[in-house]
Amino acid sequence: MINAPAVPGWTYRVIPYGWLTALKGTYNGITFSGVIGYRALYVDYVQGEGRQRYEFDMLQHGPVG
Secondary structure, X not given: OEEEOOOOOEEEXXXXXXXXXXXXXXXXXXXXXXXXXXXXXXXEEEXXXXXXXXXXXXXXXXXXX
């Protein structure tokens, strides 16, 4: 997790998560290989105060291959 004030009045939090598996093998004399995985990235962002406050929460996720 990354949690740091980049500029006064701004705060953000980034949480990366994921796993990745690589496969390699031989079946009936045929060599095969592959990669499969899943990744997620969550961002919690806030800037300003009061009526000038801007914030968003974002979660992006999906398979990796």
